[in-house]
Amino acid sequence: MKNFDFFSKFIIIGVTLFVLLSFNWDRTELEGRAFVVAIGIDATENDKDHFEVSMSIADVAAMEGGGGDTDVSILRVACGESLARAMGQVNAKISDTVYYGHTKAIVLGESIIQDEALLREVIDTLSRKNEINIKCIVMATDEDAKDILAAKPREQSLLGVYLSGFYNSNNANAAAAVVKLDLEGLIEGLRDTGSAVIPMVTLEEDGSEDEPEVAISGVAVLRDFELAGHIPDEDMAGFLWIMENAAGAQVAVDVDDGHITLLVHKSKAKIDFDEIDGQLHCTIELRAEGSIEGARFMEDYLYNTETMQQLQGDFADKIREEMEDILCVFQQDLGVDGFGLKDRLHKKNWRLHAKYLHQAEGDWQTAFEDMVFVLNVDVVIRNAGPVK
Numbered sequence: 001m002k003n004f005d006f007f008s009k010f011i012i013i014g015v016t017l018f019v020l021l022s023f024n025w026d027r028t029e030l031e032g033r034a035f036v037v038a039i040g041i042d043a044t045e046n047d048k049d050h051f052e053v054s055m056s057i058a059d060v061a062a063m064e065g066g067g068g069d070t071d072v073s074i075l076r077v078a079c080g081e082s083l084a085r086a087m088g089q090v091n092a093k094i095s096d097t098v099y100y101g102h103t104k105a106i107v108l109g110e111s112i113i114q115d116e117a118l119l120r121e122v123i124d125t126l127s128r129k130n131e132i133n134i135k136c137i138v139m140a141t142d143e144d145a146k147d148i149l150a151a152k153p154r155e156q157s158l159l160g161v162y163l164s165g166f167y168n169s170n171n172a173n174a175a176a177a178v179v180k181l182d183l184e185g186l187i188e189g190l191r192d193t194g195s196a197v198i199p200m201v202t203l204e205e206d207g208s209e210d211e212p213e214v215a216i217s218g219v220a221v222l223r224d225f226e227l228a229g230h231i232p233d234e235d236m237a238g239f240l241w242i243m244e245n246a247a248g249a250q251v252a253v254d255v256d257d258g259h260i261t262l263l264v265h266k267s268k269a270k271i272d273f274d275e276i277d278g279q280l281h282c283t284i285e286l287r288a289e290g291s292i293e294g295a296r297f298m299e300d301y302l303y304n305t306e307t308m309q310q311l312q313g314d315f316a317d318k319i320r321e322e323m324e325d326i327l328c329v330f331q332q333d334l335g336v337d338g339f340g341l342k343d344r345l346h347k348k349n350w351r352l353h354a355k356y357l358h359q360a361e362g363d364w365q366t367a368f369e370d371m372v373f374v375l376n377v378d379v380v381i382r383n384a385g386p387v388k
Helices: 002-022 060-065 083-092 116-128 145-150 159-168 183-193 237-243 305-334 341-348 350-359 364-369
Strands: 033-043 051-058 073-080 097-099 105-108 137-140 196-204 213-223 226-231 250-255 258-276 279-295 372-383
Touching (some): 033 159, 051 083, 105 116, 105 159, 116 183, 137 159, 137 183, 145 196, 159 213, 226 305, 237 258, 237 305, 250 305, 258 341, 258 350, 258 372, 279 305, 305 372
Parallel strands (some): 033 105, 105 137, 137 196, 279 372
Antiparallel strands (some): 033 051, 196 213, 213 226, 250 258, 258 279
């Protein structure tokens, strides 16, 4: 009986603690929260208010009401002399409690990334805004961020969810995404080197009577906290090979009277550094594996060992050319280390890092511009049809 009483008391105490700990004493009801899913930041043209902030807020009531044609987001816009003040002005326009925990995307207007002082304030303010998830994606636009937030993608009414989901979808052509940048990466990159590569979101007319469609294409490159230039999507192919697994990328080469396309299943770039003849060298060893996705040939064309070896060499040459092109853009045209090589060198060989940073008088951009690149590419075709 005593054991039973002890066991009963133990259960009662455990249940009581569970209830007390799990109860949110400061809980705000779902209906009383304004869920910010996307934030747009622009500069104004007046002398008093420097910032214009747009917030796309999920309309919880509309979502619960259902209906395919119901708008499920509300746009609120306000200005302020500081970014914090502008965000506070948006909050003042909303009767509910503003909640940033579900913010999926931040869009920076071109007027912000063209102004060093304003961009520095944006980075400082956002880094202090602990409510915003540092893993939310950051994008730039060559238009006003407010116009981007006002657009409604056909696939998803909530722009922030659409932009975030774009990178998480099982897109067959993963190379279309090119670059993914979150708030943490932007803050760290700018604080470390003053440089960043930010994916671009724009509005494109599709020729129909519908509103312009949201499109993710190309990147904006920042140097010294200012816009250094844009790189279109078609010129960014080599970036993916160097930075991450290019699974889903497609590479086409011309052969005889047709062409063959390689669908990449996986790739990996190994980056090492060395000093040769008094110069800093960066060697990139890339290995890519894939299968033949499409070929325009005679119907009776059969692959053989010699053909396969030639094809692998042709694909390797094409990939190497794409890598050389993008390195040339960043190294010679923009003078921006968009690949995080400074941090990689520091982790792999801090002595070389210190030496060449000292030689460049602390200017990593100079050290990057003088760096020699050696590219070695190996392509393996795993599935190409019959081989004889």
